[in-house]
Amino acid sequence: MKFINNKIKILALTILHTGIMAVSAQSSIHKAETSTSQSGKIVPDNLNWSERMLLSEMYRFPESWMLDFSKSPKWTYPSAIVLDGAEQLYTKTGKKEYYDYISGFGEKLIKEDGTILTYELEKYNIDLLNSGNVLLYLYEKEKKEKYLKALQTLRLQIAGQPRTQEGSFWHKKIYPYQVWLDGLYMGMPFYAHYTKDFSKGNDAAKAYDEIVFQFDSVQKNLLDKKTGLLYHGWDESRQQAWADKQTGLSPNFWGRAMGWYGMAMVDVLDYLPQNHPGRARLISYIKSFADAIVKVQDKENGLWYQVLDKAGEKRNYTEASASAMFVYMMIKSVNKGYLPQSYKVYAKKGYNGIIKNLITVDENGVVNLNKCCAVAGLGGKPYRDGSYEYYVNEKIRSNDAKGTGPFILASIEFEK
Template identity: 55%
Template sequence: MKNTTKYIVLFTIALGLSVTSCKETKKENTEETATIEKLVPENLKWSERMMLSEIERFPEATKLDFRTTPGWSYTNGLVLSAAIKVYEQTNNQKYYDYIYAYADELIDSTGTIKTYSLESQNLDMIKSGDVLLYLYPKTKEERFLKAMETLDSQMESQPKTSDGGYWHKKRYPYQMWLDGLYMAEPFHIRYAQEYYKNEAEKEKIYNDVVHQFDLIQKHSRDEKSGLLYHGWDESKEQKWANKETGNSQHFWSRGMGWYGMAMVDVLDFLPENHPGRERIVTYLNQFAEAITKVQDESGLWWQVLDQGDREGNYLEATGTSMFTYAFAKGARKGYLDKKYLDVAKKAYDGLLENLVTIEENGIVNLNKCCGVAGLGGNPYRDGSYEYYIGELIRSNDPKGTGPFILASLELNR
């Protein structure tokens, strides 16, 4: 009887341990399941994975670019232009709602754009007009049309160099920057095409848009390398400007990235029979040839394009993403030889292998992004090599994630 009692006690203890063990195992499994719950599914294409990651990082589209307060800026327009293409491919309402919320919050009932200043004559502020070009035909909300009319009026009053090139901003007099062509010209030409009634007025805008590219080629292109300098100062008064040419000192990766994207996007709206079309295609081919020559063996491009072996230089994500998009789209549309599609694929593989990381929850990060770079201003940016490599480097800058999404869509990866 004593032995029986002992066995019963032992059995009870064993059963208790077994139950406890099962509970602990179940708890561990639950915890494990919780840690690998994916905010961004890994079975989606890279375009959607990055778009969802951006929405997780910036639930409010008005605060893209690490803003603490809502603002009308080119970075929002860049990422949302990519979001539009993702929405068109997936028909996922989440993306449309994200796009709409941006315009809804920043444009009031009268069509006034919050945080925007017409008096600043800042080309950067035109870019988000692309969002309105998309939303107005869908919503027919008069406030969106009014806001577009304001942006178009800025292009009409924008100060110009003596030969007709738009100043980058009113506070940067007599200066053309590569950035400006992407910020303003795709909106400028599309708005004229879709909303101008008079054919002669449309033609005037087409000519003016092409003229901006002609001037940048004339003033900013280095004949030897084929690369383009970041900025040109007609007055030659800026400390960063060469006293003979007016050019800044270096070939900045993202500066040329903006220019490449500007060409392939403007060609979407420049009529087939326009005489300037062939010139822009020629510029794009010259651009592609020069850029390919300075591509690193990894597929990526350097922050200062032609000085890859110089101390402090680094392989940079935003410019690389922009070149990838420009080459992939240019090849698809027939502007560039098909060999540039291979260049784009090599670059994209380089991004995935070297600069893209994925968190446990599926969030996708794009690393080694130059946070900002400009010329002049206060504190003064002198355009030196040390300046370009010394600016902030961060992950998930929208100037990289937006083009990465666009490149992903072009390559259907």
């Protein structure tokens, strides 16, 4: 009899537990549903494109170090571009989840003693300065000592970065004597922002002069005077197989390399003093740059090609990251007065082209940016020769942060 009573008790407890679990599950489902928009979508479609894309990135990559498909926390540059947009959207909307997303990057990547996870100063890789922009923002907001120490480490890298004979920064220590357009975006906005926040007097003046010189040097060594476009890379030593033996230039105009350079110019001007004599030169470079890219903009869809001057050639395609970067660079330049209002037409055509041809929206409202070149470079192992075939055969993927970040930034400029 006692055994039967125990069995009944166990059965009753099991039924009770199952009931509680069912209620709990229903409650969780209800919470999940109410956390999405009233229409049942994860990303509401009544928001601006900037927020829709940021929320989509946050959904795809719940922690900001995951951006651009990182498998483990790693100090790398793509996250910083999306987080630049998140900073601006937090300022605009006050939505705490945007700030938490930015803050999470610093918390995860910077140890309490100021050590930067996975970062090695002695590699002198200019790509690794870009995420310093996130730390500059977080230090301004939170004044944590660990961020200051990490920032000082990154500034030490600039001091020791190897240079060409005339003073242009090498892209990386493992790429001796090489200047890539990418490096201007990776290093110069950070250098200018750091200088504005922390340097005074002669130190600041020297830093600003050096920053402007980096652009002067690129205009001198990487510009194609016939088209106004800029080559991806330049090898001062002429030793690389990709480098022309006379000029040292790589053989093609890669869309995203020029995109990086355009973004670098407009972002550096945010920090360069108004009375600096280099401002006028940078603005003249922006005008020359805009004129060159307008000439290679697709007349039908408003987009730009992976290899800029070879539209219609086999396997070439309209590429998302370069298109978003050019749109951002132009619309921000119009908004800031660096370019006349007439350039807004080209920026708008490019922006509409991205939305019409490269954006897809899932049923749950999540926004995707398609046809992003995953990666491209010069040299290395396996060797990247900078040929047309090389660029058009690199992997293409959706939702690469090097495209979604500039799209968010461009959207913010259009929404102003």
